[in-house]
Amino acid sequence: MLREEELKTFVEGTTRYFEVAAQQPATIGSPYLLEGETAMHDYTGMINVSGKREGVVYFTAPRAMLTVLLMKMQESDFSHESMRDLVGEVANTISGNARRDFGHDFVISVPSVFAGEKPQIPQPPGARSFVIPIHWRSHSAKLVVSLT
Amino acid sequence: MQSSGADRVRRLLTAAAGALLAALMALVLIVGFRLATRIRANVALLQRASLLETYPSALSQQLTALRERLGTLEYTGGVHQELADSVAGFDRNLAALERRPGVDRPVLRAAGRLWKAYTPVLAPVLAYSGEPYSDTDFGSSLSVSGKIYYTQVRRAELFAQSSAPALHRRLAALSAALQKRTSSAASRLRLLLSVGVLAVLLLGAAAAYLQLARSRGERAARAAEEQTRDILHTVREGLFLLDADYRIGTVWSQALTHLFGREDFAGLSFEELLRDKVSPATLATATKYIKLLWGERAHENLMKSINPLGQLEVILDNGRGGKETHYLQFNFHRVVGPQGVKHVLCTVADITSNVMLARELHEAQESAHSQIDMMVSMLHSDPLQVGGFLDTAAAGLKHVNAILKEPARSHAEFSRKLTGLARELHSIKGEASALNLMSIAQRVHHLEDMVEELKGKSELTGNDFLPVVLKLDELLAHLRAVREVILRLSTLKDGPPSPDGTLSSPILRLRGAERASGAEELAATLQGLARKLAEDHGKPFTLSLEGLEAVPVAYLPTVKDCLIQMLRNAAVHGIEPDAVRRAGSKSATGLVRVQFRRLESGCELVFEDDGAGLSPETLKEAAVRKQLLTEEQAAELDNRSALALIFKPGFSTRTEVSMDAGRGTGMDVVAKAVYALGGRIGVSTHPGRFTRFKIALPAPSQTAVA
Numbered sequence: 001m002l003r004e005e006e007l008k009t010f011v012e013g014t015t016r017y018f019e020v021a022a023q024q025p026a027t028i029g030s031p032y033l034l035e036g037e038t039a040m041h042d043y044t045g046m047i048n049v050s051g052k053r054e055g056v057v058y059f060t061a062p063r064a065m066l067t068v069l070l071m072k073m074q075e076s077d078f079s080h081e082s083m084r085d086l087v088g089e090v091a092n093t094i095s096g097n098a099r100r101d102f103g104h105d106f107v108i109s110v111p112s113v114f115a116g117e118k119p120q121i122p123q124p125p126g127a128r129s130f131v132i133p134i135h136w137r138s139h140s141a142k143l144v145v146s147l148t
Numbered sequence: 149m150q151s152s153g154a155d156r157v158r159r160l161l162t163a164a165a166g167a168l169l170a171a172l173m174a175l176v177l178i179v180g181f182r183l184a185t186r187i188r189a190n191v192a193l194l195q196r197a198s199l200l201e202t203y204p205s206a207l208s209q210q211l212t213a214l215r216e217r218l219g220t221l222e223y224t225g226g227v228h229q230e231l232a233d234s235v236a237g238f239d240r241n242l243a244a245l246e247r248r249p250g251v252d253r254p255v256l257r258a259a260g261r262l263w264k265a266y267t268p269v270l271a272p273v274l275a276y277s278g279e280p281y282s283d284t285d286f287g288s289s290l291s292v293s294g295k296i297y298y299t300q301v302r303r304a305e306l307f308a309q310s311s312a313p314a315l316h317r318r319l320a321a322l323s324a325a326l327q328k329r330t331s332s333a334a335s336r337l338r339l340l341l342s343v344g345v346l347a348v349l350l351l352g353a354a355a356a357y358l359q360l361a362r363s364r365g366e367r368a369a370r371a372a373e374e375q376t377r378d379i380l381h382t383v384r385e386g387l388f389l390l391d392a393d394y395r396i397g398t399v400w401s402q403a404l405t406h407l408f409g410r411e412d413f414a415g416l417s418f419e420e421l422l423r424d425k426v427s428p429a430t431l432a433t434a435t436k437y438i439k440l441l442w443g444e445r446a447h448e449n450l451m452k453s454i455n456p457l458g459q460l461e462v463i464l465d466n467g468r469g470g471k472e473t474h475y476l477q478f479n480f481h482r483v484v485g486p487q488g489v490k491h492v493l494c495t496v497a498d499i500t501s502n503v504m505l506a507r508e509l510h511e512a513q514e515s516a517h518s519q520i521d522m523m524v525s526m527l528h529s530d531p532l533q534v535g536g537f538l539d540t541a542a543a544g545l546k547h548v549n550a551i552l553k554e555p556a557r558s559h560a561e562f563s564r565k566l567t568g569l570a571r572e573l574h575s576i577k578g579e580a581s582a583l584n585l586m587s588i589a590q591r592v593h594h595l596e597d598m599v600e601e602l603k604g605k606s607e608l609t610g611n612d613f614l615p616v617v618l619k620l621d622e623l624l625a626h627l628r629a630v631r632e633v634i635l636r637l638s639t640l641k642d643g644p645p646s647p648d649g650t651l652s653s654p655i656l657r658l659r660g661a662e663r664a665s666g667a668e669e670l671a672a673t674l675q676g677l678a679r680k681l682a683e684d685h686g687k688p689f690t691l692s693l694e695g696l697e698a699v700p701v702a703y704l705p706t707v708k709d710c711l712i713q714m715l716r717n718a719a720v721h722g723i724e725p726d727a728v729r730r731a732g733s734k735s736a737t738g739l740v741r742v743q744f745r746r747l748e749s750g751c752e753l754v755f756e757d758d759g760a761g762l763s764p765e766t767l768k769e770a771a772v773r774k775q776l777l778t779e780e781q782a783a784e785l786d787n788r789s790a791l792a793l794i795f796k797p798g799f800s801t802r803t804e805v806s807m808d809a810g811r812g813t814g815m816d817v818v819a820k821a822v823y824a825l826g827g828r829i830g831v832s833t834h835p836g837r838f839t840r841f842k843i844a845l846p847a848p849s850q851t852a853v854a
Contacts, residue, residue, distance in 0.1 A: 001622055004615050005473070011614070028610035030562065031617040032552040033624070101472070128621050132610065135557055 002053070002130070002147055006102070007031075010057050011132055013097030014143045017090045018136050022072040029133030029140065039131050039142050042066075042116060043083045045091030048109035052102070055124040055147035059090045065139035080115060088113045094143075124148045162358050169351040176344035183337040186250070190330040193248055196241045197323040200259075203238045204312035204319070207266075210234060211273070211305035218298045221281055221288050232274050238263065245322070252325040259318035262311060269304040276300070386496035389483070394418045394438055397491070407476065407496055409465045418494075425462040434460075434478075441480055441492050448482060455480065459503065475503040518587035518626075523633055533669055537583055538631050540705065544576045545624055552617060562608035567797045569599050569616075571820060574813035578712040582677035591626055595619045596813075603798070666704050667697040674711055678740065681719035689723045689738030689757075691715070698746050700848040706821045707753060711742060713814040714755045714841060721801065722759030722839055732836060734758065750827075753843040762833040764790035770801040791831050795819040818843075 011028055018026035043066055046058035066083045075082065091111035098106055121144075123129070129146040210231040217224045242260060245251050280294030290298060379401075380387065386404035389397040396413045405411050408421065419435055426434070433456045440446055457478035464474050477499045483491040551568045555561070573596050580589040598616050602608060671693050678691040699707050723729075723738035730736060743754045767790045768782040776799055777785070785793075793799050797816040818841075822829045827845040 001625070002618060004618055007614055007618065008611075011611070027557065030552050030554065030556045030565065030610055030613050033549050033617060033621060035546070035549065128624070130617060130621070131553075132614075133555070140555075 002145065006053070006147075007130060007132075007145060009097055009101045010094055010143060010145050013094035014059055014090060014132075014134055016097065017093040018069070018134075020093075021089075022069055022136075024072065024136065026134050026136040028143075029135055031130055031132045034129035034131050034144065034146075039129070039144050040114075040121075041141060043087040044114040045087035045089070045111050046114065046121065047091050047095045047098075047111050049098075049106055049147060050109075051107040052105040053147040055127050055145075056121055057091075057094060057098075057143070057145050057147070058121065059087060059094060059134075059141065059143050061087060061090075061134075061141035062139065065136065065141055068137060068139065084113045084115050121146070158361060162354065162361065165354050166351070166358070169347055169354060172347045173344065173351065176340055176347060180337060180340045180344065183333050183340060187330055187333045187337060189248070190250060190326055190333060193245060193251060194323060194326040194330055196245055197251075197319060197326050200238060200241050200245070201316060201319040201323055203234055203241075204308070204315040206234055207231070207238075207270075208305065208308040208312050211301055211308050214273075215298065215301045215305050218280060218290065218294065218301060221290070224280060228274075228276075231270075235266075235270060235274060250326075250329060252322055255318055255322045255325060259315060259322060262315045262318060265311060266304075266307065269300075269307045272300045273297070273304050384497070386494075388413060388494050389491040390418055390438065390494055391491060392442065392489075394435075396421070404496065407464070407474075407498060422462075425464070426460060430456070430460070438480070438492070441482060442489055444488055446482075451480070459499065474498055474500045515629075519629065519633065521587055523637065527637070533673070534583060534585065534630075534634055537579055537585070538627055538634075540579065541576045541588070541627055542624075544572050545620065545627070548572050548620060552613065552620070556610070559606075559608045562610070562613070563603075565613075566599055566603050567816075570596060570603075570797070570813045571817050573599065575709055575713075575817045575821075578709065578716060578814070578817070581680070581716070582673050582712045584676060584680060585630070588623075588626065588630065591619075591623050595623060666701060667699060670699070670704065670708050670711075671696050673708065674715060674742070677712060677715055678719075681716060685719050685723075687719060687723045687725060687738060688736065689719070689740055692739065692741045694742065695744035696742070698751075699744050700751070702848045703751065703825065703845060706825055706845075707744070709821050710753070710818045710843065711755065713818050715740065717814050718755075718757040718759060718839070722757035722761075724760050728760075749844075750847045751845040753845065754840065755843075756838055756840040758838050761835040761837055761839050762791055762794070762831070763835050766801055767791065767793045771796075771799060774799060791833065794831065795829070 015026045015028065018024060039060060041060040042063040044058050044060040046056055048056055063083060066086050067078050070078055070082060070086060088111045091113070095108045095111060098108055123146060125148075127146050127148040129144050132143040132145070134141040134143055210227055214224055214227045214231060217227055242256075242263060245256055246260070276293070276297045278291070278293040278297070280291055280297050281288050282291035282294070376399075380399065381402045383401050384403055386401055386407045388400035388404060391397060394417055396416045396418070398414045400413050404413060408425075413421075418438055419431065422431055422434060437451075437454070437456050441451060455478065457476070460476045460478060462474055462476055464472055475498070477497045479495045479497075481493045481495075482489050483493055548569055551565050551572070554565065556565065573592050577589050577592040577596065580586075580592060595616065598619060602612055602616070605612060674693060675691055678689065682688050696707075718740050723740070724732070724734075726736050729738065738758055740757045741754070742756075743752075745752045745754075764785075764787040768777070768785055771777040771793050772779050772782050776793070776796060794815045795818075797813065799815075819829055822843050822845070825845055827843055829844075830842045831839065832842070833839045
C-alpha cells in the first residue's frame with residue numbers, strides 16, 4: 001500500500017515547481033481515487049517508477065494553465081513545444097523530489113511527455129490511481145499517482 | 149585487564165632494578181673518587197719517601213766528595229752547596245711527610261730521630277764559610293780553618309757512612325708502608341671499578357631490556373590502537389562514551405557519522421546530539437534517563453527495561469538534500485571503576501529495517517488474523533447476504549469517493565465534505581457490524597476517526613485529505629479481499645464460481661432460490677446484531693420484530709439501515725445496565741420492539757425500547773458541550789426541539805467514541821434516509837420508561853412493490 005509520506009513527496013514536488021518557477025505556490029484540492037474515467041488534460045508529463053514501487057506518476061494540465069504559467073515565467077514562446085517542455089519540467093521536478101526522498105528504493109525513468117492525444121496510461125495490475133487536483137490561480141491541473 | 153596488570157608489575161620491577169643499579173653506580177663513583185684521591189695522596193707521599201730514601205747515601209757521597217776535594221785542595225763551593233741543598237731538601241720533605249696523614253708515624257719518628265743525630269755533625273760543616281786553603285810561595289795548603297773544616301767533614305762523613313744504612317732502612321720501611329697502602333687502595337679501586345663496570349653492564353642490560361619491553365609494549369599498543377580503529381571504523385553501531393557531564397568523549401565509531409550526519413561529536417552533549425532530531429518531550433525523558441544511569445544504586449537491568457530510547461523515531465538528512473524517518477535504538481552500559489561509574493557506554497543502532505519488517509509482519513499477521521476472522525464469520529453467514537452487503541458497501545464507498553472528488557478550494561468547501569463522508573461511512577459500518585464483519589467495521593471506524601479529527605481543524609486543505617483517500621483505498625482493497633474469500637468459500641461449499649467471478653454461481657443461484665426472503669434475512673441480521681450488541685455492552689435485551697414481511701422490497705435497504713442504526717443507539721443509550729433496571733423495578737432483560745405496518749396512506753415503522761428514555765435537559769447539555777448550541781439557545785429550546793437535537797449531524801450525548809456510538813452520525817443517517825424516501829420521523833419518550841421512534845413512509849410506487 002502506498003504510504004502517506006510517499007504521496008506527499010510527489011505532491012510537494014509538484015507544488016514546489018510552481019513556487020520556484022512562478023513564485024506563486026500551488027495548492028492541492030481534495031484527493032480522490034480515479035474510477036474508470038480519464039484524468040488527462042491537454043499536456044501530460046509522466047515518469048515510470050520501478051523498484052520498491054511499480055507504476056506511473058504523471059502531471060497533466062490544460063493548455064490555459066500552462067500558458068499563464070509560461071507568462072509568469074517571463075516566457076514569450078507559447079508554442080506546442082514550450083507546453084510539452086513545461087510539463088516535462090514539472091515531471092522532472094517530481095522525479096528529483098522522489099529521488100531525494102526515496103534514494104535507491106525507487107528507480108525513476110526519464111520523463112515522457114504526451115500532448116493532446118490522450119494516451120492510454122499503463123496501469124500496473126492491482127494499483128489504484130490517486131488523483132490530486134493541483135490548483136494554481138484560477139486553473140486546475142492534476143497529479144496522478146498510480147503505484148503498487 | 150590481566151596483561152595490563154602484569155605490565156605494571158614488570159615496569160615496577162624494572163624501575164626498582166634501575167634505581168638500585170643507579171644507586172650502586174653512585175656509590176661506586178663516590179667510593180672510587182675517594183680511593184683515587186687517597187691513592188694520589190699516597191703516591192705523592194711515596195714520591196717524597198722515595199726521594200728521602202736517596203738522601204742518606206747522597207749525603208755520604210757528598211761528604212766523601214767534599215773531603216776528597218779538601219784533600220786535593222780543589223774547589224769545594226759546589227759540593228758544599230749540594231750538601232746544603234740535600235740537608236734542606238731532607239728537612240723539607242721530612243717535614244712534609246710529618247704533616248700528612250696516612251704515614252707510618254712510628255717509622256717516621258724513628259727516621260726523624262736518626263736524622264736529628266746528623267745535625268750535630270753536619271751543622272759545623274754547613275756552617276763553615278771561610279777559605280779552606282792558604283796560598284804561600286811554596287804552594288797551597290789547607291788553612292787553619294780549612295783543617296778544622298776537613299776534620300769536621302771527615303767526622304760527618306764517618307757518621308753518615310755509619311748511620312746511612314739505618315736511616316735508609318727506616319726510610320725504605322716508610323716507603324714500603326706507603327707502597328703497601330697505595331697498592332691496597334689501588335686494589336680496592338680496581339675491585340670497585342670492576343663492580344662499577346659490572347653495574348654499568350647490568351644497567352645497560354636493564355636499559356636494553358626496558359627499551360625492548362617498551363618497544364614491545366609500544367608495538368602491542370600500536371596494534372591494539374589499530375585494532376580499535378578498525379573496530380570503530382567497521383562496526384555498524386554508533387559507539388561512544390558519555391562522561392559525568394553527559395558529554396561525548398573523544399573516541400567514537402565511524403557509524404555515528406552516518407547515523408547523525410555530523411562529525412563534531414567530541415565534547416558534544418547528549419542533549420545537543422538529539423535536540424533537532426526528537427520532540428522536546430522525548431528529549432526531556434531521554435535526558436532524565438541518562439542522569440539516572442549515573443546513580444550508584446541504579447540497577448542496570450532495571451534501567452534497561454525502562455530505556456525510553458529503545459526505539460526512537462528520528463528525522464535524519466538522507467544525504468541527498470531530503471529528510472528520512474529512521475528508527476534508532478540506543479543502549480546504555482555503565483563503565484564502573486574503583487571510584488564508581490566512570491562513563492556510560494552508548495551504542496546506537498539503526499533498526500529502521502527491523503522496525504519496518506516488524507511493522508510489515510504485524511500488518512501481515514493482522515491481515516491473516518482478519519482473514520481468518522473473516523472466514524470464520526463467513527462460515528456463519530449467508531454468502532449472498534454478505535455479497536449483498538459488499539455491493540452496498542462498494543456503492544457507499546463509491547459515493548464517499550464522489551464526495552471527495554467534488555471540487556474544493558476553501559475551508560468551507562472541504563468542511564462540507566466531512567458531514568457527507570461521516571454519514572456514508574457510519575451507514576457502512578453499521579451494516580458491517582450487523583453482519584459481524586468486524587474487520588470491515590473496524591477499518592471504516594478508523595476512517596471515521598480520521599474524518600472526525602478533520603472536523604476539529606480550523607483550516608482544512610487538500611493535504612488533510614491525503615490520509616483519508618489512502619485509507620479509502622485500503623478499505624476498498626480489503627473489500628476486494630473479503631469478496632475473494634467469499635468466492636473461495638462458495639467454491640468450497642458449492643463448487644467453482646462463475647467465470648465472471650460473481651457470487652451468483654449456479655449452485656448459489658439455486659440456493660438463492662431456496663434462500664430466505666428479504667424480510668427473513670433482515671430479521672436474521674437484526675437478531676444477530678442484537679445478540680452481539682447485548683454481549684458487547686453487557687446489556688441483555690430481547691428484540692421483538694413484527695411485520696417485517698410487509699416491508700416493500702424498495703424500502704428494504706432503507707429500513708435495514710434505519711433499524712441497524714436505531715438498534716445500536718438503543719443498545720448504547722436506551723437500555724440501562726442491569727443494576728439500574730433492577731433499581732427502577734424493571735425486568736433485568738430489556739425489550740426492543742420493532743413493528744412495521746402498511747397503512748392506507750403508506751407505511752409505518754415503529755421502533756421502541758423500554759430503556760432510560762430521553763432527557764431534554766441532558767440533550768441540551770450535550771448540544772452545548774458539542775458547541776452545536778450556545779447556553780442561551782439551549783435555555784430557550786422547548787422539549788420537542790430538544791428531542792429533535794438527536795437528528796443533528798455530530799450530536800451525541802456520549803463523550804467517548806466507540807464502535808457503536810459517540811460520533812453523532814447514526815440518527816442523522818436514519819433521518820436522511822427517511823427524508824430521501826419522502827418520509828417523516830418522530831420521536832416520543834418518557835424518561836425512565838421508553839423511547840419510541842415512529843417513521844412514516846409514503847406508499848411505494850407500484851413497480852417497486854414486492
